[in-house]
Amino acid sequence: MCGIAGIFHCGTAKPVDPLRVERMCDVLAHRGPDGSGVWTAPGVGLGHRRLSIIDLAGSPQPMHAADGGAVIVFNGEIYNYRELRRELERDGAQFRTDGDTEVILAAWQRWGVDCLERLNGMFAFALYDCRTRSLFLARDRFGVKPLFMAHLSDGSLAFASELKGLLAHPLLRREADPLAIEDYLAWGYVPDHRSILKGVEKLPAGHFRLLRHDAPPAAPQRWWQLSFAERHRGKPRDLEAELLHHMREAVTSRMVADVPLGAFLSGGVDSSSVVALMAEASREPVRTCSIGFDVASADETSHAARVAELFGTSHEARRVSADQFGQIDTLAALFDEPFADASALPTWRVCQLAREKVTVALSGDGADEAMAGYRRQVFFAHEERVRALLPAPLRRHVLGPLGQLYPKADWAPRPLRAKATLLALAEDAEHAYARSLAVAGPERRAALYSRDFARRIGGYRAEQPFMETMRSAPARSGLDRAQYADLTFWLPGDILTKVDRTSMAVGLEAREPLLDHRLVSFAAALPERMRVQGGQGKYLLKQAMRRYLPDDILFRPKQGFVTPIADWLRGPLAGQARGIAASAALARTGWFDTIAVSRLAEQHISGRFDNSRILWQLLMLDRSLVRLGITG
Incomplete structure (x- = not known):
């Protein structure tokens, strides 16, 4: 796990100042406190900050291929690197190190762009091919690892793991994109299709860019896409066994490290499942940690303690209180872009707690998106069944006005809060789901804007790209499309951004086994009744984990990591x-x-x-x- 940065000249091969690359890397030192390096050649410069996890002394970066034909800087982990190494060795490849970075170099030289399909892991890397004089930028399937890019006035492309790496370049303009403000007010973060600064881009998840000195900059190309278009056939027991197999594989593959390893434990279904499977695979007690709050209704530490006792983990817990918001400026600095998921504070705190004992921590992130664990997804599945029964004009002209008249009752018991449901049923599915996810709807945002700013954003609404993501999803149902949007829009922009920045801020590597692409692809093909049943999401996951976890952990109301x-x-x-x-x-x-x-x-x-x-x-x-x- 590391920080990377670099500069590449498209259309020319002007010299790159190594001190400029070094400064871009220096501001990423928190991502890699264990080592640093810079390499330059005509038209290109690559920089790296290293957090040593595997092959602690033998894999410095930038790393050259054994034959000198390519150079790489890499942020992430490749979990199947040993299997790939054996395959490449059979084809004649020779290795000087025991880590995964050199495997990526050899895989590129053997398979080219197609090497990405063979990598199982989280990654963002920049690889310069000295023979073709081209730069290959790539990001993992779900966007676990970030990569920011900016075209600068001198004709170069600068890139870095975080926006602060680009901010260290003197040619970067600092002009806000008004459309990013509209996006941020809707979602609470700036999605991956936008940046807070004009001229800055994020390489989308599951995409790559192949750039050459003698050609204009090439656009990103998709190399992987999740599909909900297929359905598994089989008995529930068989599907349950297959799901559990994928989960075990995902967890055990992420337990490989040459440094101390542990897990985040909230006491919810997902983190408890990860800890259960870690305990099954480990000879030593699993190290776990949790964060609670000074408000009882938001505190889950008692549930975490119970799971820790059940599996005999070495557990530590702390609490977050309002007086810790004195460090709000530090929190904002972690993200560079505005980021308003309030759970970032406890996530940062639990990362600090974990880092006292371990360098790698497994989390339960991704299961809600992949297996329909969010309440909004369950509600949406029910709403879709109602939409299929009622004609659109009836929903629009009867339920819509009724929803407008119904009082907004945040204080009332949940069954009496019908306003949102009535309004959702009156809209088409994409509009309704976007509204359920947004922090502030379009009407509320418009009421906050000044007249001048409203003119600047024109007719653009933040929901438009989200709804287009749903409409274009390779999917068979409304629930499929909602989950697809959660996995490709919400997950990289919010959840994975939060975990990456807060963990890297303290030099901790966070791994998400429940986002293993084989596991998620399997879950995406489950029949809907295996995802949502009886008003419960993650149905098959909960059934599979009943052999490990008590029902009052598996089936208690979802609380979430809510500050x-x-x-x-x-x-x-x-x-x-x-x-x-x-x-x-x-x-x-x-x-x-x-x-x-x-x-x-x-x-x-x-x-x-x-x-x-x-x-x-x-x-x-x-x-x-x-x-x-x-x-x-």
């Missing part, structure tokens, strides 16, 4: 909420109606409405603008 930010913004952080509208950084942009923002804060503090998520978004946006030096 009690609503309580905090009404209590110890109320002053922070009131100060948002008057913030100098936000005011200088001219993007927002300050009266509308003040009204949000007062409504929330009084308890009349829960505006915590959008207030937190504005607070994190303010801190990011200060860090990026953006004034509008």
Whole structure:
């Protein structure tokens, strides 16, 4: 696990200053505290910061192929590198190291671009082929590892693991993209199709770029796509056994490391399943850690402690309280771009806790997206059945007006909160699912914008790319399309970004076994009744894990890693909420109606409405603008 950066000249081969590449890498030192290196040649420079996980002393980077024909900088882990190495050795390849980096070099020289299909892992890498004088940039299937890129005024392409690596380049412009602000206000993060800065791109998950000195920059090309278009046939017992086989393979393959290894344990189904399978495969007690909160309704540490006791793990737990938000500027700095998933704070804290004992930690991320574990997915599956029964005009002209009249009752028991359901049924599936996922709907965002900013974004709405993702999904049902959008839009932009930045900030490698592409592809072909049944998501996963976990862990209501930010913004952080509208950084942009923002804060503090998520978004946006030096 590492940080990479570099510069490549398209259309020419101008010299690259190694000190410039070095500065880009220096700001990524947190990603790789164990070593560094820079290599340059006419028209290209590659830089690397190393966190040693496998072959601790023998795999420095940038790494040259044995014959000197290629050079690579690599961030990630290839879990099947030993099998690939044996296959390549049979074809005559020779290796000088025991790690996975040299295997990628040999795989490129043997199979070219097709080597990507053979890699099972998380990765972002830049490989320069000295013979063809071309640069090969690639990102893993789900976007676990990030890669930012920017075309600069001198004709070069700069790239780095984090935006801060590009910010270290003096030619990078710092002008905000107004469409990214619209995206951020909708989702709470800047999705992978956009960047907060104009001119900066993110290489999409499952894509590569092949660039040459003697040709214009080539666009990214897709090399892998998840499909929901097939369906498994078979008895539930057989599907259950196959799922468990894939899960065991995924977990055990990610337990390979030459450094101490452990796991995050929340006490939920996913992390508990990972810990159970780790304990099954390990001779030593598994090291586990968890984070709780000072608000009882959001605290899961008792469930985590129970699972830890069940499997005899070496467990540690700590709590997060509102007074720890004094480090909000540090939190904003981890992400560079504005990022408002409030669970980033406890995720960062649990990474800090884990790093005290281990260098690698396995997580349960990915199962909700892959196996329909989110409440919104279960609701959406039910709504789709209703949509199939009721004609569109009836839904639009009867349920829509009824939903508009129905009171918004955040305080009421969940069965009485019918407003959102009625409005969702009145819309088409893509609109409804986008609205269920958004932090703030289009009407609410529009009410916050100044007139000038509304003109700048024109007719663009953040939901449009999300809905297009759903419509173009290789899928057979509405639930398929919703899960596909979660896995390709939400997962890389929110969940994986959160885990990558918070873990790398403390020099910890996080691994996501439940995102093994073979496991996810298997889950995508499960019949819907094996994903959602009896009002429960992740049906087959829960059935498969009943041999390991008690029912009150498997079937208790999903709690999620939810920070009690609503309580905090009404209590110890109320002053922070009131100060948002008057913030100098936000005011200088001219993007927002300050009266509308003040009204949000007062409504929330009084308890009349829960505006915590959008207030937190504005607070994190303010801190990011200060860090990026953006004034509008």
